[in-house]
Amino acid sequence: MQPHQADPSSQVGAALDGIKALVFPVDGVLTNGTITMDSEGRELSGLYMRDVVAIREALRNGMHVAVISGRDAEVYRPLLESAGPVDLFLDGGDRIEAYDAFKSRHGLQDEECACIADDIDDLEILRKVGLPVTTINGVEYLRNRVAYISVYEGGRGCIREVVEMILEHQGKWAYGEKMAQR
Numbered sequence: 001m002q003p004h005q006a007d008p009s010s011q012v013g014a015a016l017d018g019i020k021a022l023v024f025p026v027d028g029v030l031t032n033g034t035i036t037m038d039s040e041g042r043e044l045s046g047l048y049m050r051d052v053v054a055i056r057e058a059l060r061n062g063m064h065v066a067v068i069s070g071r072d073a074e075v076y077r078p079l080l081e082s083a084g085p086v087d088l089f090l091d092g093g094d095r096i097e098a099y100d101a102f103k104s105r106h107g108l109q110d111e112e113c114a115c116i117a118d119d120i121d122d123l124e125i126l127r128k129v130g131l132p133v134t135t136i137n138g139v140e141y142l143r144n145r146v147a148y149i150s151v152y153e154g155g156r157g158c159i160r161e162v163v164e165m166i167l168e169h170q171g172k173w174a175y176g177e178k179m180a181q182r
Contacts, residue, residue: 012147015131016169020112021064023099023125024159026073026090028118029135032155047079048155054163059084061172063163066102068095070121099125116162117142118154133162 024030030047058065066087067080073090080086087105089098103113111130115122118138123145126132132146135154143149148165150158167173 012131013169015111015114015147016166018112019114019131019166019170020062021066021102021106021108022058022114022116022159022163022166023066023068023102023129024116025095025118025122026067026069026076027071028138028154029116029158030067030076030155032153042075047076048157048160050157051155051159052079052083054160055080055083055086057167057173058163059086061167063166064102064106064108066099068098068102068122068125070095095122096124099128114162114166116150116158131166133158 027035030051036046055065064087065083066089067076068089069076069092071092073092077088077090080088087102089095089102103109110128113129114131114133115125115129116133116135117123117126118135120139120141123142126134126142126146131148133148133150134142134146135150135152135158137153138146138149148162150161152158152161164173
């Protein structure tokens with residue numbers, strides 16, 4: 001698969017113009033979907049730093065970011081908060097309620113949001129947003145229901161790729177060569 005080149009005349013390019021927010025889950029997008037536990041049964045956390053840097057750059061450039069988890073994922077709070085003012089819904093609550101609360105808090109419309117997902121748990125949100133994205137290792141069911149398939153796996157750069165794509169298209173990515181071309 002070739003790296004994505006956002007064509008302003010394409011459906012993806014048109015959607016990129018108005019994106020002001022990014023939403024994604026912990027499992028399968030922020031992480032690779034593997035849950036590692038220590039001998040005491042405590043979950044261990046680890047994030048791909050390129051994705052964390054991308055979250056920070058998105059926030060620095062005026063985007064809103066929400067991380068929504070369908071299970072208790074509080075272990076990730078310190079790492080995510082280090083990136084900046086991310087809206088965190090890590091308590092395992094209803095994902096649609098969390099998404100709607102996020103939009104309301106920031107005065108956002110669905111078409112101003114992008115969502116990266118890898119499984120059917122986030123299908124309702126994907127159906128609503130202006131730019132639905134799945135990871136390259138996302139489930140087959142999503143692949144025909146999104147506008148874009150990342151060239152990266154969850155937990156290995158998909159967030160970075162999508163943030164760069166949005167910011168570059170909007171003239172806000174100041175770092176030259178895109179990650180997807182390396």
